[in-house]
Amino acid sequence: MAFRSLAPLLTLAPLVLCQVDYSQYVNPFIGSEGPIPGQAFGGGDIFVGGAVPFGVVKLGIDTYEANRSISTLNGGYTPNGNVTAISMMHESGTGGFPKYGVIPQMPLTTVAAPVNILDNQTYWQSRVGNDTARVGYFKMALANGVAVELSGARHAGIIQYSFPTGDKHVLVDVSHYLPDEKGGYSVQNYQDGQIHIADNGSVYTGYGTYGGGWNEGAPFTVFFCGEFEQPPDDAQTFRGRNTDQTARFHTFSNEPIPQAELGGNSRSAGHLHDRVGALFTWNNSDALVIRSRVGISFISEDKACAFKNSEVTSWDLNDTVTAAIDEWNSDVFSNIKVDTGDSANRTNLVLLYSSLYFMHLMPSDRTGENPLWDSGEPYWDDFYTLWDTFRNTISLYHLIQPQAYEGQIRALIDIWRYEGYMPDGRSGNYNGLVQGGSNADNVLADAYVKGLRGAINWTDGYAAMVKNAEVLPYNTFSLDDLTGSTKEGRGALYDWLEVGYISVDRSGRCISRTVEYALNDFALSQVARGEASEDVQKYLRRSAGWQYSWDHTVQSVNTTPVFSGFMTPKYANGTFNSTGYNPALCGECEWSAISYEATPFEYSFVIPHDVETLIDFMGGISGFESRLDYIFKPNTTQQDLGANGAGIDTIMNIGNEPDFATPYLYNYINKQWKSVRQSRALAYQFFKDANYGVPGNSDAGALNSWLIWQMLGIYPIVTQPVYLLESPWFSDINITVNYNKTLRITASNLGPDSFYVQSVKINGKDWKRNWFEHEDIMVRGGTIEFVLGSNQTIWETGDVPPSPGHLIINGTSVNSTSSTAFP
Numbered sequence: 065m066a067f068r069s070l071a072p073l074l075t076l077a078p079l080v081l082c083q084v085d086y087s088q089y090v091n092p093f094i095g096s097e098g099p100i101p102g103q104a105f106g107g108g109d110i111f112v113g114g115a116v117p118f119g120v121v122k123l124g125i126d127t128y129e130a131n132r133s134i135s136t137l138n139g140g141y142t143p144n145g146n147v148t149a150i151s152m153m154h155e156s157g158t159g160g161f162p163k164y165g166v167i168p169q170m171p172l173t174t175v176a177a178p179v180n181i182l183d184n185q186t187y188w189q190s191r192v193g194n195d196t197a198r199v200g201y202f203k204m205a206l207a208n209g210v211a212v213e214l215s216g217a218r219h220a221g222i223i224q225y226s227f228p229t230g231d232k233h234v235l236v237d238v239s240h241y242l243p244d245e246k247g248g249y250s251v252q253n254y255q256d257g258q259i260h261i262a263d264n265g266s267v268y269t270g271y272g273t274y275g276g277g278w279n280e281g282a283p284f285t286v287f288f289c290g291e292f293e294q295p296p297d298d299a300q301t302f303r304g305r306n307t308d309q310t311a312r313f314h315t316f317s318n319e320p321i322p323q324a325e326l327g328g329n330s331r332s333a334g335h336l337h338d339r340v341g342a343l344f345t346w347n348n349s350d351a352l353v354i355r356s357r358v359g360i361s362f363i364s365e366d367k368a369c370a371f372k373n374s375e376v377t378s379w380d381l382n383d384t385v386t387a388a389i390d391e392w393n394s395d396v397f398s399n400i401k402v403d404t405g406d407s408a409n410r411t412n413l414v415l416l417y418s419s420l421y422f423m424h425l426m427p428s429d430r431t432g433e434n435p436l437w438d439s440g441e442p443y444w445d446d447f448y449t450l451w452d453t454f455r456n457t458i459s460l461y462h463l464i465q466p467q468a469y470e471g472q473i474r475a476l477i478d479i480w481r482y483e484g485y486m487p488d489g490r491s492g493n494y495n496g497l498v499q500g501g502s503n504a505d506n507v508l509a510d511a512y513v514k515g516l517r518g519a520i521n522w523t524d525g526y527a528a529m530v531k532n533a534e535v536l537p538y539n540t541f542s543l544d545d546l547t548g549s550t551k552e553g554r555g556a557l558y559d560w561l562e563v564g565y566i567s568v569d570r571s572g573r574c575i576s577r578t579v580e581y582a583l584n585d586f587a588l589s590q591v592a593r594g595e596a597s598e599d600v601q602k603y604l605r606r607s608a609g610w611q612y613s614w615d616h617t618v619q620s621v622n623t624t625p626v627f628s629g630f631m632t633p634k635y636a637n638g639t640f641n642s643t644g645y646n647p648a649l650c651g652e653c654e655w656s657a658i659s660y661e662a663t664p665f666e667y668s669f670v671i672p673h674d675v676e677t678l679i680d681f682m683g684g685i686s687g688f689e690s691r692l693d694y695i696f697k698p699n700t701t702q703q704d705l706g707a708n709g710a711g712i713d714t715i716m717n718i719g720n721e722p723d724f725a726t727p728y729l730y731n732y733i734n735k736q737w738k739s740v741r742q743s744r745a746l747a748y749q750f751f752k753d754a755n756y757g758v759p760g761n762s763d764a765g766a767l768n769s770w771l772i773w774q775m776l777g778i779y780p781i782v783t784q785p786v787y788l789l790e791s792p793w794f795s796d797i798n799i800t801v802n803y804n805k806t807l808r809i810t811a812s813n814l815g816p817d818s819f820y821v822q823s824v825k826i827n828g829k830d831w832k833r834n835w836f837e838h839e840d841i842m843v844r845g846g847t848i849e850f851v852l853g854s855n856q857t858i859w860e861t862g863d864v865p866p867s868p869g870h871l872i873i874n875g876t877s878v879n880s881t882s883s884t885a886f887p
């Protein structure tokens with residue numbers, strides 16, 4: 065049956081021969097399961113299926129779980145859920161409400177009653193045996209006897225159905241999308257659709273329009289072009305009234321799901337948002353392999369067809385798989401080379417290359433596929449979200465994906481040009497949802513201070529940052545936060561500009577947003593140094609605004625020892641609300657809480673631009689050290705961490721992003737060995753080669769990139785051209801940085817108990833500081849040579865890492881900012 069084309073194999077073979085196939089070390093299931101076996105709930109929410117790096121298409125299954133109270137469908141894939149479709153677009157690692165799960169197919173062996181093709185519950189399928197997933201490949205066996213294999217290209221994919229004897233159908237329900245099983249405010253909806261069948265039924269084209277979802281997005285339209293290798297014997301379109309419960313929308317309210325009306329070559333949704341689709345049928349009752357390739361585009365059906373034809377050039381599934389593997393190896397995995405020989409620790413190889421895989425599934429490179437404007441700039445979507453990825457993911461893109469990264473930044477700026485603000489989250493071509501600050505500021509600053517210029521228009525880049533810092537975005541009145549915009553910008557800027565901090569009486573998340581706006585303004589000051597020197601001092605001063613919310617008299621509750629001085633809720637009138645305050649608690653840590661996804665205890669450590677003042681505020685080096693020591697002690701958490709808890713019982717919570725840099729803060733008191741000890745312990749405990757292998761949502765790869773830095777033995781300080789030295793997990797690592805330079809990291813004496821740094825050389829020179837600058841080795845390449853041992857040694861004698869935003873505000877009034885100490 066296979067009409068194999070030899071050409072691609074011949075051209076690809078030499079490439080494969082001369083490089084290591086790192087894809088064999090990727091376990092695409094890491095994060096697919098949470099603490100309850102068989103449930104995605106509390107896990108990574110990852111996508112499982114066929115995709116290329118930063119691909120538009122993430123081809124995988126959509127599922128539905130009977131136990132709705134703990135159901136999590138965000139990546140489409142769940143370990144045990146019933147399969148409702150195989151669809152082209154997915155997110156990976158996201159929490160909140162699902163988004164995408166659109167442009168589907170579903171193989172059926174009967175469409176007779178009780179099956180109703182408008183009601184997925186009548187045809188969905190459980191799976192038999194275990195699914196198989198490798199880079200670029202997914203296979204499952206459905207209970208109806210159909211085996212499904214698939215692979216993804218950039219804007220297209222191929223699906224191969226092995227039907228058993230009997231009836232054979234493929235259903236295309238244009239109105240299909242990933243639902244949220246609990247319903248509510250941010251569910252997706254289907255708004256419009258069209259489908260047309262051509263070429264004896266073997267080709268179908270059309271579009272679907274969908275809105276809503278986690279980021280509260282405007283409708284977006286996806287055009288599609290599907291083709292079957294064997295023309296079906298029967299192909300009919302269908303329509304049916306839409307009974308989805310969607311607010312502000314015409315539906316056939318509170319009516320049962322109707323039966324589909326079948327027939328004809330064309331269907332349109334019309335003004336009542338009718339559901340449309342097509343049913344393809346093969347009469348041959350023998351066991352039969354049926355293949356389909358599908359392309360999608362945000363521009364037109366023609367482009368969708370062109371992608372299908374140019375990206376999936378043969379009907380041999382293996383060709384697409386091989387092409388995907390080659391792309392992952394050459395564009396991603398081979399940028400970090402470690403020894404894969406017999407003596408290598410396979411678990412560590414799996415953790416490294418799987419983590420690289422997951423941090424390259426999003427954002428999506430939609431260059432040439434922007435339906436909103438045509439500027440010639442790169443276009444990227446699915447920043448989901450910068451709140452997660454600004455902390456260290458983007459700094460790794462900077463090193464190993466310089467071209468993509470520059471494109472992402474140009475896209476962020478271009479979104480400001482045409483829509484007024486850069487996004488913090490963006491998906492389906494729409495900005496939202498902002499969880500804290502305007503963290504595109506941090507992304508731009510991180511690139512700027514490391515010298516990234518390329519084709520980025522930094523005049524515009526800085527102007528986009530100033531918009532975030534100065535112009536209050538209109539209130540979106542989201543149910544998540546009625547006090548200000550959740551779409552873009554800084555929704556609590558009215559507080560920040562007026563009183564210098566976020567107040568507890570006028571705004572949600574006062575602690576976390578104060579901390580984040582401070583770093584955002586520090587980011588502005590960093591770019592202003594090169595782009596608008598007159599602004600530097602202004603934004604530096606504002607970056608110290610967190611100090612207004614620091615109550616030196618507040619004490620920790622139920623801790624031994626007792627710690628004094630914390631980020632504390634403060635009214636707009638300048639009075640702290642500290643009566644009965646316990647900084648180790650944050651209510652639900654949600655939108656309306658005083659802090660988001662972490663307690664004030666944790667946020668009180670998150671001032672990367674001025675750790676010097678922080679140390680001072682915490683009682684000097686010994687006070688800082690004992691408070692750090694404390695948060696790693698078991699049984700110290702007082703906050704119920706809920707589904708994302710991952711069994712974490714320390715105040716330190718590596719499952720959420722705010723604490724990412726905290727384990728490394730010991731470097732700031734020249735006790736680097738403690739950073740190594742604490743961060744390694746976290747990595748060993750919570751990151752595993754297992755389905756439940758990450759502590760909570762992977763957040764578009766943010767958790768995964770944290771682990772990669774840990775394994776490389778360095779950690780970036782965002783918005784500064786600074787990296788902390790830690791301890792690598794491999795004795796020899798070659799990283800391709802700055803397009804084609806090599807950074808080699810070696811570690812002699814590495815062993816199970818021998819991972820504390822004894823000495824370091826950078827570019828052959830003895831290195832006495834526990835940090836270095838981007839310029840030292842990331843521009844022209846270079847070497848870091850670690851000598852490791854089991855001794856917990858204070859090897860560093862040089863200056864501690866810098867605090868370039870160091871500045872002390874006197875008193876608690878905005879006007880008393882006279883005492884400044886610039887670096």
Ligand SMILES: *[C@@H]1O[C@H](CO)[C@@H](O)[C@H](O)[C@H]1NC(C)=O
Pocket residue numbers: 128129130131144145146185190
């Ligand atoms: C799958 O569907 C069947 C039949 O509707 C149902 O009994 C079962 O509970 C579902 N399984 C899951 C995991 O939701």
Ligand SMILES: *[C@@H]1O[C@H](CO)[C@@H](O)[C@H](O)[C@H]1NC(C)=O
Pocket residue numbers: 126127128148183184185240241242243
């Ligand atoms: C499947 O059916 C359920 C129940 O009608 C509905 O809530 C859901 O949106 C449908 N679609 C999918 C893809 O699960």
Ligand SMILES: *[C@@H]1O[C@H](CO)[C@@H](O)[C@H](O)[C@H]1NC(C)=O
Pocket residue numbers: 193194
């Ligand atoms: C599925 O995987 C589990 C866990 O790896 C294993 O115990 C089980 O035997 C597998 N089942 C089949 C049918 O292969």
Ligand SMILES: *[C@@H]1O[C@H](CO)[C@@H](O)[C@H](O)[C@H]1NC(C)=O
Pocket residue numbers: 066382
């Ligand atoms: C596809 O590739 C796999 C190995 O990657 C091989 O085992 C299989 O036989 C190939 N299938 C075909 C149809 O070539």
Ligand SMILES: *[C@@H]1O[C@H](CO)[C@@H](O)[C@H](O)[C@H]1NC(C)=O
Pocket residue numbers: 401402403796797798808
């Ligand atoms: C790193 O590069 C050096 C120099 O080319 C080479 O000798 C070494 O084997 C490489 N190590 C790895 C793990 O690739």
Ligand SMILES: *[C@@H]1O[C@H](CO)[C@@H](O)[C@H](O)[C@H]1NC(C)=O
Pocket residue numbers: 409410411412
């Ligand atoms: C491999 O490394 C892991 C840490 O990731 C460690 O737990 C394990 O013992 C090592 N395996 C071997 C065989 O050394």
Ligand SMILES: *[C@@H]1O[C@H](CO)[C@@H](O)[C@H](O)[C@H]1NC(C)=O
Pocket residue numbers: 521523524
């Ligand atoms: C940057 O964009 C502005 C307009 O937004 C333009 O005036 C300026 O010439 C551009 N700078 C460069 C270097 O292209």
Ligand SMILES: *[C@@H]1O[C@H](CO)[C@@H](O)[C@H](O)[C@H]1NC(C)=O
Pocket residue numbers: 569635637638639
């Ligand atoms: C500030 O506002 C709070 C809350 O409204 C109030 O309890 C407090 O008394 C006020 N303080 C001053 C000094 O006005």
Ligand SMILES: *[C@@H]1O[C@H](CO)[C@@H](O)[C@H](O)[C@H]1NC(C)=O
Pocket residue numbers: 568569633641642643644645646
């Ligand atoms: C002030 O703090 C108390 C105790 O933490 C809390 O119950 C109250 O809601 C807070 N007031 C405001 C306006 O947030």
Ligand SMILES: *[C@@H]1O[C@H](CO)[C@@H](O)[C@H](O)[C@H]1NC(C)=O
Pocket residue numbers: 698699
């Ligand atoms: C933590 O607390 C639990 C319950 O209070 C207790 O059973 C356990 O022994 C404690 N563990 C440690 C290490 O203190």
Ligand SMILES: *[C@@H]1O[C@H](CO)[C@@H](O)[C@H](O)[C@H]1NC(C)=O
Pocket residue numbers: 802803804
């Ligand atoms: C290295 O990459 C840079 C940036 O793309 C390019 O200008 C240069 O020609 C490359 N050098 C080599 C030797 O490939």
Ligand SMILES: *[C@@H]1O[C@H](CO)[C@@H](O)[C@H](O)[C@H]1NC(C)=O
Pocket residue numbers: 853854855
């Ligand atoms: C560890 O330190 C102790 C005391 O400083 C020293 O005697 C010992 O040789 C060191 N061990 C190693 C492996 O460096």
